Amino acid sequence: MIKSDPVGPHHVTHLTTAQKLAQGILPWHERLSYGISDFACSFTFSLVGTYLMYFYTDVFGIQAAAVGTLMLVARIVDAFDGPFWGIMIDHTHTKWGKSRPYLLWFCAPFSIFTVLCFAAPNLSMTGKIIWAYVTYIGVDVLYSAVNIPLTSILPSLTENSHERVTLSTIRSLFSNFGGTLISVIALPLVGFFGQGNDKKGFFSLALLAGIVFFVIYLVVFKNLRERVHSEGSEKPLPIKTSLKALKRNWPWVIVIVLNFVYWLGMQAKNQVTIYFFKYNLGRADLVSFALLFNAVSLISVFMTPQVVLKIGKKKTMLGGLAIAIAGQLFLGIGARMLNIAIIIFGTIISNFGNGFISALIAVLLADSVDYGEWRNGVRAEGIVTSASSFTAKFGMGIGGAISGFFLSLGHYVPNKTQPASALFAIESDYVWVPMIAFAISLILVLFYQLTPKKEKEMTRYLTKKHQQEQVTTK
Structure with a gap:
């Protein structure tokens, strides 16, 4: 059983691997494997989300x-596929966990459906829409299955x-790098692969992304290990029992609503x-350059563990959201003035906040x-985390639907000079x-009440509980 450190990180450089594992500190090959898993996800799904x-x-x-x-209908499907997974x-109970x-x-x-999303068969308009529905909803459902x-x-x-913060930081670093990388290289690679044929270029790029994802996920599967087990984690949980984990779980409520609102805003921005x-701006040549500044978030992601140690998770989240809001204000000024320098500055500020x-x-x-x-006596990782994934995807879908409807209401016509609307x-x-x-996300975080003191009390209780359960089952 892993003994957690409820207070903070120790100086562990002198410890053996077994001693580190006893304190809940993972070896670096597992840390990196957990991180590159989200590089693969972002590399592929950012291609879908952005382009x-x-x-x-x-x-x-x-x-x-x-x-x-289409994106709105896909979110209705998400209402079922997220909780389903x-x-x-x-x-699920297997020898792998x-x-x-x-x-x-x-x-x-x-990987296969990622490629199919960017295939462009010669079909009627009805056929194209049906193809889009099948492939987009397919990749969306399967993304839940892997994410x-x-x-x-x-x-x-x-x-x-603290190890969880470290793991999440590494994952976010790789995630942001993967998303930034595909955003920056996508259009140049479409031009390179397609040689003037965007259909061929996007298909070839999606094929590359699918292969990258498949190979990385095999490595991740090989290296990760599930080590924390409760008394009931060794057997399937009935649905009714799983749902008990959500009863009066207010930290969970805040996180899932935050996920919905935050990713709605992010997706709306990314897609347009x-x-x-x-x-x-009349500067399509600057798209890759502007998206390059997504890498700024890597700085704040890297800073997160130390900032959390000094001011806590809640204040770190509030600070990140405040910085992101300030960045959007600068973007608004730049957009009104059509000033590229101010727009880039606002992009840098906003991305820095988003990293936290x-x-x-x-x-x-x-x-x-x-x-x-701790509160309900039920450990249900699947139902608790899938709800968050669902609300994040639901928010992204609503953001995408808003983008489509905004363009339609504004009388957008592809590849033409656009009207003011x-x-x-x-x-x-x-x-x-x-x-x-x-701004709404910031207000939500203000109501987050899992304080460091309460978190330490919770961790001590669960560590003792799991140790006793393990002794009982031996």
């Missing part, structure tokens, strides 16, 4: 309103609170970035798994929708 709407409207030739409706995880098997079972199907286990496995890797630079947020959301969620067991719709989606989402 698929543009691919649908400007390359595949589907109307913006139809795309917005969570329940499946709680019902509960969450880890899904990394192996679904990496190939997700929810990454979140649900975190509380099973270690009980050490290419539109904003292409049409509002992305590094901590998964940690707060892992804490809510512990809280559910379309330009205003793009600007609103790029600047003001995210800023409002960040």
Whole structure:
């Protein structure tokens, strides 16, 4: 059984691997494996999130309103697929654990559907829409199958609170790097692969992303281990029992609502970035350059563990959101003035703030798994974490739907000079929708009440409980 460190990190450089594991400190090959898992996810799903709407409207030739409706319908499907995967995880018991098997079972199907999303068969408009529905909803459902286990496995890797922050930081570093990398290289690679044929270019890029994802996930599956077990984790949990983990679990409620609102704003912004630079600024050549500054978030992600040690998780989240809001204000000024320098400055500030947020959301969620067991006596990693994944995807889908409907209401026409109404719709989606989402997120975090003192009390109790359960079952 892992003995957690409820207070903070020790000076552990002199300890053996076994002694580190006893304190809940993972070896570096596992830390890095956990991190590159989200590099793979971001590398592929950021391609979908950032460029698929543009691919649908400007390359595949589907109307913006139809795309917005598709993304809204996909969110209805998410209302079922997220909890479904969570329940499946709680019902899974294999020699590999509960969450880890899904990394192996679904990496190939997700890779295949990623490629199919960017295929552009010669079909009628109805046929194109049907193709888009099948492939987009397919990749969306399968993304839950490969991503929810990454979140649900975190509380099973270690009980050490600081190690969880470290793992989440490493994961966020790789996630931000993967998302930034694909955002920056996507359009140049589309041009390189397609040689003027964007359909061929996007398909080839998606094929590359699918292969990268598949190979990395096999490595991640091989290296990760589930070590934290409660008395009931060795057998499937009935749905009714799993749901007890959510009863009066207020940290969980805050995190899932935060996830919905925050990712709604982020997705709205990401999906119209290419539109904003292409049409509002008339500088499509700057898209990759602007997206390069997403890498600024790596700095704040890297800083997160030390900042958390000094001021705590809640204050770190509040600071990140405040910085992100300030960045959006500068973006708004730059958008009004059509000043590229101010826009880039606002992008840097906003991304710096977002790094703190992305590094901590998964940690707060892992804490809510512990809280559910502490308060209700039920440890249900699957149902607790899948709800967060669902709300994040639901928020991203609503953000995408808003983008599509805004473009339609603004009378957007692909590859033409846009009317003022379309330009205003793009600007609103790029600047003001995210800023409002960040402001609401900040208000939500103000109500987060799992204090450091309460967290230490919870960790001590659960560590003792798990040790006693292990002795009993031997």
